[in-house]
Amino acid sequence: MGGIITLTTDFGLKDHYCGAMKGAMLSVNPDAVLVDISHSIMAGDIMEGALVLRGACGYFPCGTVHVGVVDPGVGGRRRGVIVETKNFVFVGPDNGLLSLAAKADGIKRVIEIREERFCRNIISSTFHGRDIFGPVAAHLCLGVGPEEFGPEIQDLLMLDIPEPECVSGGIAGEVIYIDSYGNIITNIEAAVIESHLGTTEVELTLRGRSIKGLYRFYGEIPLEEAGALAGSSGLVEVALREANCAKALKAKTGDKVRGVRS
Amino acid sequence: MGGIITLTTDFGLKDHYCGAMKGAMLSVNPDAVLVDISHSIMAGDIMEGALVLRGACGYFPCGTVHVGVVDPGVGGRRRGVIVETKNFVFVGPDNGLLSLAAKADGIKRVIEIREERFCRNIISSTFHGRDIFGPVAAHLCLGVGPEEFGPEIQDLLMLDIPEPECVSGGIAGEVIYIDSYGNIITNIEAAVIESHLGTTEVELTLRGRSIKGLYRFYGEIPLEEAGALAGSSGLVEVALREANCAKALKAKTGDKVRGVRS
Amino acid sequence: MGGIITLTTDFGLKDHYCGAMKGAMLSVNPDAVLVDISHSIMAGDIMEGALVLRGACGYFPCGTVHVGVVDPGVGGRRRGVIVETKNFVFVGPDNGLLSLAAKADGIKRVIEIREERFCRNIISSTFHGRDIFGPVAAHLCLGVGPEEFGPEIQDLLMLDIPEPECVSGGIAGEVIYIDSYGNIITNIEAAVIESHLGTTEVELTLRGRSIKGLYRFYGEIPLEEAGALAGSSGLVEVALREANCAKALKAKTGDKVRGVRS
Numbered sequence: 001m002g003g004i005i006t007l008t009t010d011f012g013l014k015d016h017y018c019g020a021m022k023g024a025m026l027s028v029n030p031d032a033v034l035v036d037i038s039h040s041i042m043a044g045d046i047m048e049g050a051l052v053l054r055g056a057c058g059y060f061p062c063g064t065v066h067v068g069v070v071d072p073g074v075g076g077r078r079r080g081v082i083v084e085t086k087n088f089v090f091v092g093p094d095n096g097l098l099s100l101a102a103k104a105d106g107i108k109r110v111i112e113i114r115e116e117r118f119c120r121n122i123i124s125s126t127f128h129g130r131d132i133f134g135p136v137a138a139h140l141c142l143g144v145g146p147e148e149f150g151p152e153i154q155d156l157l158m159l160d161i162p163e164p165e166c167v168s169g170g171i172a173g174e175v176i177y178i179d180s181y182g183n184i185i186t187n188i189e190a191a192v193i194e195s196h197l198g199t200t201e202v203e204l205t206l207r208g209r210s211i212k213g214l215y216r217f218y219g220e221i222p223l224e225e226a227g228a229l230a231g232s233s234g235l236v237e238v239a240l241r242e243a244n245c246a247k248a249l250k251a252k253t254g255d256k257v258r259g260v261r262s
Numbered sequence: 263m264g265g266i267i268t269l270t271t272d273f274g275l276k277d278h279y280c281g282a283m284k285g286a287m288l289s290v291n292p293d294a295v296l297v298d299i300s301h302s303i304m305a306g307d308i309m310e311g312a313l314v315l316r317g318a319c320g321y322f323p324c325g326t327v328h329v330g331v332v333d334p335g336v337g338g339r340r341r342g343v344i345v346e347t348k349n350f351v352f353v354g355p356d357n358g359l360l361s362l363a364a365k366a367d368g369i370k371r372v373i374e375i376r377e378e379r380f381c382r383n384i385i386s387s388t389f390h391g392r393d394i395f396g397p398v399a400a401h402l403c404l405g406v407g408p409e410e411f412g413p414e415i416q417d418l419l420m421l422d423i424p425e426p427e428c429v430s431g432g433i434a435g436e437v438i439y440i441d442s443y444g445n446i447i448t449n450i451e452a453a454v455i456e457s458h459l460g461t462t463e464v465e466l467t468l469r470g471r472s473i474k475g476l477y478r479f480y481g482e483i484p485l486e487e488a489g490a491l492a493g494s495s496g497l498v499e500v501a502l503r504e505a506n507c508a509k510a511l512k513a514k515t516g517d518k519v520r521g522v523r524s
Numbered sequence: 525m526g527g528i529i530t531l532t533t534d535f536g537l538k539d540h541y542c543g544a545m546k547g548a549m550l551s552v553n554p555d556a557v558l559v560d561i562s563h564s565i566m567a568g569d570i571m572e573g574a575l576v577l578r579g580a581c582g583y584f585p586c587g588t589v590h591v592g593v594v595d596p597g598v599g600g601r602r603r604g605v606i607v608e609t610k611n612f613v614f615v616g617p618d619n620g621l622l623s624l625a626a627k628a629d630g631i632k633r634v635i636e637i638r639e640e641r642f643c644r645n646i647i648s649s650t651f652h653g654r655d656i657f658g659p660v661a662a663h664l665c666l667g668v669g670p671e672e673f674g675p676e677i678q679d680l681l682m683l684d685i686p687e688p689e690c691v692s693g694g695i696a697g698e699v700i701y702i703d704s705y706g707n708i709i710t711n712i713e714a715a716v717i718e719s720h721l722g723t724t725e726v727e728l729t730l731r732g733r734s735i736k737g738l739y740r741f742y743g744e745i746p747l748e749e750a751g752a753l754a755g756s757s758g759l760v761e762v763a764l765r766e767a768n769c770a771k772a773l774k775a776k777t778g779d780k781v782r783g784v785r786s
Contacts, residue, residue: 004288006281012564012704013275013537016579019530019561020756023583026528026559030585034559035288035296037281043705044766055278059285059392061292072766075741125741127756130583180274181305217337217387232282232389242306242334266550268543275537297550297558299543317540321547321654323554442536443567479599479649494544494651504568504596 002031003141008053009069010041021134028138044072046097051177054101067137068092075125080113082146091137096159114150164188166196170260182244184251185237190230203262204228207249264293265403270315271331272303283396290400306334308359312421313439316363329399330354337387342375344408353399358421376412426450428458432522444506446513447499452492465524466490469511526555527665532577533593534565545658552662568596570621575701578625591661592616599649604637606670615661620683638674688712690720694784706768708775709761714754727786728752731773
């Protein structure tokens with residue numbers, strides 16, 4: 001029985017970790033279709049992993065199993081969980097990694113993984129992606145119900161993603177992600193700008209610079225000038241046409257952004 | 263219905279873009295077999311993407327759908343196209359990205375993508391890989407005919423790849439690509455060297471250095487000496503055994519190369 | 525007929541090489557399931573490729589075909605081989621790349637690849653991954669027996685991996701691999717430490733530093749202090765919690781490690 005399983009990890013692409021985990025999954029379910037979302041999350045960066053997983057998961061077919069492994073607490077007391085949502089099933093450590101994606105899709109039930117019969121025979125204390133989460137995902141994909149893996153729990157660890165504030169005449173937010181083009185992605189939804197300011201003609205302030213927008217697409221931004229637009233996830237981002245904007249502006253995650261009508 | 267779809271993009275491997283596009287494709291056709299050619303094309307480098315796609319596409323089975331997304335003009339006036347060739351179908355922006363590969367295989371028909379019913383419900387102005395090209399490729403793979411997607415057009419944008427010149431007693435060409443081993447790939451076909459110079463014993467000049475060749479394989483090049491040979495695509499390349507030749511010679515795309523009988 | 529084929533190469537992820545090889549494989553067997561172990565082995569680093577392949581291969585289902593291509597001697601006199609082991613079939617150059625993995629699984633038979641009818645029509649002298657090893661793997665996956673590809677041979681080239689020495693009151697080994705988290709992996713099995721020293725409470729010396737262990741998992745290592753533990757392959761490794769230990773200690777492959785009871 002086929003079925004799609006996606007993988008989002010910080011394993012990198014050089015070592016054997018990714019292959020070992022995929023092998024363990026295919027040993028349980030040779031017909032599972034494995035799709036990489038990312039293995040290049042910064043080592044141990046749970047927030048980055050959570051944002052990437054949230055950005056990609058919603059485009060997959062209903063029933064897709066999404067496994068996430070960014071797991072600096074592996075082997076310690078953090079639990080392993082299965083999170084059933086409206087359209088998907090998520091599997092991974094209970095450290096917040098799955099929380100943004102699961103919340104966005106609508107959480108229905110959270111199960112703590114306790115049943116070792118769905119894991120590898122020997123469970124290491126340093127690699128639960130290979131020994132627990134991968135095999136559990138492969139069993140879910142075979143049709144085993146989430147309730148078979150352990151008891152339901154109520155206290156899934158949720159990440160706090162900073163919310164922008166609508167202040168009088170403006171919006172105050174921050175940079176939450178820099179993508180590999182160097183686009184600077186904020187936590188401000190373009191739709192909120194429009195509803196709160198009554199226009200999409202705004203002026204952002206970031207690192208002391210004034211940035212115009214919202215442009216409709218990258219090619220509309222004047223050359224060599226940073227501009228703001230609605231990115232493909234609906235969030236306002238700041239970009240330079242044909243160049244890496246984050247490098248040019250020395251922007252970093254956490255930088256404050258303010259927007260007012262222009 | 264299965265069928266192979268390859269992907270060549272500049273999305274990089276860290277962000278959610280690649281996963282989102284694959285999810286959108288699998289939502290249309292869960293049985294499509296997705297094969298990555300490259301997601302590491304330099305951001306916005308259409309020529310590099312076109313060369314990588316041309317280098318790989320011909321080895322796939324007849325009927326393979328090749329999607330390319332290196333698309334700095336996304337959202338603007340550039341069209342989206344389907345290019346039917348002798349053995350394949352190509353999908354992507356009409357900015358030259360598909361042109362080298364399509365020309366090499368023999369172009370039969372070019373269709374402008376106009377029918378939004380084969381796209382995602384909401385089409386962003388910044389991510390047509392996910393919203394248009396991916397879903398269109400997945401529909402093609404399901405058996406929808408290219409003519410269903412829009413009108414035939416005649417003016418596909420073609421990239422000009424520099425042609426080497428056969429001059430009296432020699433050949434003048436240039437560097438068109440540096441691969442990740444540091445091999446310096448020129449636009450001169452080894453077969454042309456042989457037919458024009460009447461020998462494969464040549465001396466190349468590159469960055470003021472004299473380089474001997476054509477060697478038959480990398481291990482035949484003397485250690486610590488740059489040598490020329492016919493690469494796996496039939497083009498003359500300059501390589502250092504067990505080292506990165508492009509770094510050693512500070513070679514770049516566009517550097518001039520001259521070859522004479524040695 | 526499906527069947528899993530894994531790939532371990534030094535092709536990198538940008539160029540067309542990986543795509544061309546996969547295309548050539550799917551042209552022979554469109555139903556083969558291709559799984560990447562790594563394409564980011566350091567160019568020409570046979571030992572690194574052999575360690576990564578050994579680390580991952582054992583987790584795949586019985587019958588998996590593992591192809592390895594780290595092949596600086598391509599085109600010269602080195603042979604191409606098929607190595608049948610207890611659970612798997614390995615394909616690649618006879619330069620040691622397959623030897624660690626094959627030995628770990630138990631070698632049954634080694635075949636030299638001679639039959640060109642299972643290769644591409646034109647065999648280049650620079651890219652046997654695409655022209656020989658990939659197509660051969662795809663034919664093996666279709667059910668062609670290893671003996672069809674050529675004669676049995678007895679002298680597979682084996683890599684020497686340094687063995688740790690048990691000395692009076694201690695163990696002397698060395699660093700064999702640095703992973704992408706910066707974990708420093710030694711050739712000393714944790715089980716050997718326990719049996720030889722009669723305890724897992726040890727003190728390692730590496731680059732003049734004293735390192736405590738064995739901790740049970742990464743989170744148990746005191747912050748900002750390098751600690752030793754049993755990694756997921758059973759080998760002792762030295763790690764820094766939430767940081768790159770190899771960078772901090774300037775550790776390199778080949779560095780000596782000594783362990784005594786603490």
